[in-house]
Amino acid sequence: MIFTVAIDGPAAAGKGTISRAVAAHFGFAHLDTGLLYRAVGAKGGDPVMAARALTEADLAREGLRTLEAGQAASRVAVIPEVRAALLDFQRRFARRAGGAVLDGRDIGTVICPEAEVKLYVTASAEVRAHRRWLEVGGDEARVLAEVKERDARDMGRADAPLKAASDAMVIDTSEMAADEAVATALAVVAARLGR
Ligand code: CDP
Numbered sequence: 001m002i003f004t005v006a007i008d009g010p011a012a013a014g015k016g017t018i019s020r021a022v023a024a025h026f027g028f029a030h031l032d033t034g035l036l037y038r039a040v041g042a043k044g045g046d047p048v049m050a051a052r053a054l055t056e057a058d059l060a061r062e063g064l065r066t067l068e069a070g071q072a073a074s075r076v077a078v079i080p081e082v083r084a085a086l087l088d089f090q091r092r093f094a095r096r097a098g099g100a101v102l103d104g105r106d107i108g109t110v111i112c113p114e115a116e117v118k119l120y121v122t123a124s125a126e127v128r129a130h131r132r133w134l135e136v137g138g139d140e141a142r143v144l145a146e147v148k149e150r151d152a153r154d155m156g157r158a159d160a161p162l163k164a165a166s167d168a169m170v171i172d173t174s175e176m177a178a179d180e181a182v183a184t185a186l187a188v189v190a191a192r193l194g195r
Contacts, residue, residue, distance in 0.1 A: 003028070003099040005189055006107035006115035010151045010162060011070065012132040013121045014173045014181055015103040021182040022189055023101045031093045033104035033111070034073065036086050038064040041072030051076070051085035067136060067146050074150045077105075078157040087111065105154055108165035117192050119185055120164035123174040125151065 005022055007015050016032060023030035036051075039058040043050040050058075063069060076082050083106075094100050094112040102111065108118035123131075129144035136143065154162040164170055169188055173181045 001099060002095050002097065003117075003193070004094045004112050004115040005099075005101040005117045005119070006094075006112050006165070006168075007101065007103040007119045007121060007185075008105055008107050008109070008162065008164065008168070009103075009119075009121035010125075010128065010154065011147045012128040013123050014131070014178060015121050017178050018119070018121060018171075018182055018185045019101045019103040022185055025186055026099060026189060026193070028099035028101050029093070029096060030101045031090065031103075033086075033090055033102055033107065035059055035064060036090075037073035037077045037082075038069045040082060040086075041074075041076045042069050047076040047079055048081040048085065051082040054086070065136075067132075067138075067143065070150060071146060074153045078153065078159065080159045083159055105162040106160035108168050109163065110160045113165070117189050118165050118168035119188065120168040120170045121181070122170065122172055127174045 005028065007019050009015050019030055022028065036054065039054060039061065040047050040050045042061065042064055043058060090102065090111045094102055094115065108115055125144065125148055129140065129147045132147060133140045133143040171181060171184055
């Protein structure tokens, strides 16, 4: 069975939690595509070469979840040649046999416009920054500023900007607990699978 769940949305909206839960529930493979950009940003040197030569080991390195790694990721993510280098891998992953969940910024719009389910997960910048701050600590005002800066860069870039696909279902988790957001997503996928 080929079945793709595309989950897009801004920084720290809860895409990861929802993606992991959907993948575990339905036995689908999961790809956190943000990790690809984080790994390219963290490698240093020429980002286009880094994207073309990306390995499993690069994705496993430490420190990819920090605010700095997020900023570096969004800076390399504006480069069309970087995005192009990562495209085939993501497309193949999306259409692999057995079902796949991919979360990122452009999954429903560019990577897999034919996805069987498209979700756009969002929340207010303040709520998202608070959640990220609970994970990374430090100064909450700085976390909020970083989240806003990254959103602006991701939404404003020319190549594959962050936006909801016209046929995506929007889930605003500003006033939702994680389990409620997960239950909503599971129900959408189950309905599309006819279960
Ligand atoms: O976890 P969080 O939502 O904070 O970020 P992420 O999903 O790990 O993505 C990090 C950065 O990679 C984003 O800010 C984007 O600039 C970039 N990205 C992208 O351009 N396209 C994707 N499909 C995924 C991430």
